[in-house]
Structure formats: structure tokens, C-alpha cells
Amino acid sequence: MDSTSTCYGATIKYLVLILSIGSECSGVIRAQDNKSGLGASFIFGDSLVDSGNNNYLPTLSKANIPPNSCDFKGSGGNPTGRYTNGRTIADIVGEELGQPNYAVPFLAPNSTGKAILHGVNYASGGGGILNATGRIFINRLGMDIQIDYFNITRKQFDQLLGASKARDYIMKKSIFSVTIGANDFLNNYLLPLLSTGTRITQTPDSFIHDMINHLRDQLTRLYQLDARKFVVSNVGPIGCIPYQKSINQVNEDQCVDLPNKLAQQYNIRLEDLLSELNNDLPGATFVHANVYDLVMELITNYNQYGFETSSKACCGNGGQFAGIIPCGPTSSMCSDHSKYVFWDPYHPSEAANLLLAKQLLDGTDKRFISPMNLRQLRDLS
């Protein structure tokens, strides 16, 4: 962990230079001391932010096997169900916004009583916006089901706090983060034989149109359940993950074109959707997190951020980038986890997550986080 913190401290100055983070270290520390702001964080999404829901599902998408979570202090390095070596972006954001505990996984036995007042995590490895996404894994929680589960949590808040206080707490003191969409491409559209028959002939435009329409309904349902402060991430450069680079056998400094093009096409539509919802849903704030460009910056200029590689997975096997066989007990492993942008064939390392989370929390460049950053979203009244 020490090497991670060192790496993190050392890279802040690069961020100031390259990503024009704006706020200085002193600002970061002052804000860290403010533990009063956030009520609950409700986390929706896929394996990028799953903190253990899939441990309770009969599914082929599992991360509760070593060496996953090997750098996670909260478990002493034992597997938690996180698809990375340490904290996810959602964990880090929660900590920085003043949460005493990580949001409990909805399916975990301890997601009851007062524990939920700090938030609940509904994210599930393999999940997507569309219901059919992730069928290859047999089981996973898609966005529709994640929101059905929040509807259950919402009623528990009424019981815990009383209807009027609960409404206030959820509207004013809670943040809803949504990190979804990558699996709709990786584990649906780009696997045509496993998708429904119509997919095979569906154009990217029409598929993305379906995704955006579903997401509009999903975000609107959350709004109907009193969600007001949202942060929605776009889809990252999925053509640059070690898995895609390995199966498509591209060069070290190349990414796979089609997945990146699909992500970019979706991301343009997502930005429009969030502006639309900011206009149409009174009192709601939708913050757009441009994870695509932030991750691309780390991948392109990895050496300036203290990484040794942005093409190879730290934990994985197969192909030139260790990107074919998922991370597990028999995988080969890199020695310094903090020197790899990618922990496994699909997911960023904790070191990368720390840099990305910092940008979402304190960034001032509207290209990456807009119309405000997450500390400002928390403090919005």
C-alpha cells in the first residue's frame, strides 16, 4: 500500500500540469478533513464498481478469488468481490467525500438497518443498460433490476428516518453514481452470436439509440424515487483494454478501432442525454464524468504518471498483453501492482483508480467533469 500512496503523491503534480487539475494539494487536504458533507452514496453499475454483489449470485462473473483485492486494506488483502487489486473509483470517491464506511453491497447480509444510511452498492459484474447484456455469464444484475432494488432500499429509508426526513436526506445529501454501458458493447453487441437475433443485423446507431432510450427511462425512475444529485460516467476506451488488444493482436501502442468507435459514438449521445435531463427534470443535477478521455490520457502518457505499462494486465494470462484468461489464483502476476494501468484484462488498477477518482473529485476542466466536480456536487444545496 505504501508504494501506492507514494505513487499517488508523486503523480499529483503531473496531473496539475497535464490535466490542469486546478486545485492544489492543500485544497485536497482541506477537503479531506471535511467529514460532514455526504449522507449516502448509491452506486449503480458494472464490474468497475461492484464491491461484492456477484459473490451472492450464481454467475460466471466472479472476483472473490485471489489475488483480487490483494491490496485492499479493509479486508486485509482477502478477496471482496472487487474486480481490482484495491479500491474501486466509487470506494475512493466515497472515502474522499467523508463516508465512514464503504456503501454495502445490496445482496450482502449486512445491507440492513442503519448500515444503509451511508449508502448501498447495487453494481454487478457483467451488468449493462440492456437486459440481454451479460447473458454469457448466466447471471448478473442489469440496470433495471438494480433500480428495482433501490426501490426496496428507498422504502427502508422511510422506515428508518420517517418519510419527510428520508426524502430530504436522499434529495439533498445523497449522490447517485452510475457507471454502466461497457458491457452492452463488450458482452452484447460485440458478441453477436450470443445476443438476440435482431442484434446481428442491428446497426451501431440503432443499438446505441436503444441504450440511450433505456438509460433515459432508468435515470428518470431514479428521479421519481427522489434521486437528485447524479454522476454518470461515459464508456471508457474499451478498445484499449488488454483483452481487446490480445484477442485482436494489435501492437503495443495501438488500440482496437471498432470498440473505441462504438464507445465514442455512445458517449456523444450520453452527453446530449444528460443535458436534456438537466433541462427536463426540475431540481436534478446530472454530472458528466468523461472517463473515456481521462483513461485515454493515462494510457497514452502512462510513463508521465509513473506507470511502466498501459498495455499489459498485471494479473492475467494469454497473448502478448496477458489479456485472454481472467485474473485468478493461477495467473501470472506483475511484481509492482502500482506500475500497471490495468490490473487484469478488463479493469484498471487501484493506482489508476486513484488518479481517475482525483479528477472526478477535484478536477476543474469541464472537458473531464461537468458542469461541476463531485465535491461541488456534494456541497450543492
Ligand SMILES: *[C@@H]1O[C@H](CO)[C@@H](O)[C@H](O)[C@H]1NC(C)=O
Ligand atoms: C464542509 O462541508 C459543508 C457541507 O457540505 C460545507 O458547507 C462547508 O463549506 C465545508 N467546509 C470546508 C472547510 O470545506
Ligand SMILES: *[C@@H]1O[C@H](CO)[C@@H](O)[C@H](O)[C@H]1NC(C)=O
Ligand atoms: C459488511 O460486510 C462486509 C463483508 O463481511 C464488510 O467488509 C463490511 O465492512 C460490512 N459493512 C458494514 C457497514 O457493516
Ligand SMILES: *[C@@H]1O[C@H](CO)[C@@H](O)[C@H](O)[C@H]1NC(C)=O
Ligand atoms: C428486464 O428484466 C427484468 C427482470 O427480469 C424485468 O422486470 C424487466 O421488465 C426487463 N426489462 C425489459 C425492458 O425487458
Ligand SMILES: *[C@@H]1O[C@H](CO)[C@@H](O)[C@H](O)[C@H]1NC(C)=O
Ligand atoms: C417502486 O415500487 C412500487 C411498489 O412497491 C411501485 O408501485 C413503483 O412503481 C416503483 N417505482 C419505481 C420508480 O420503479
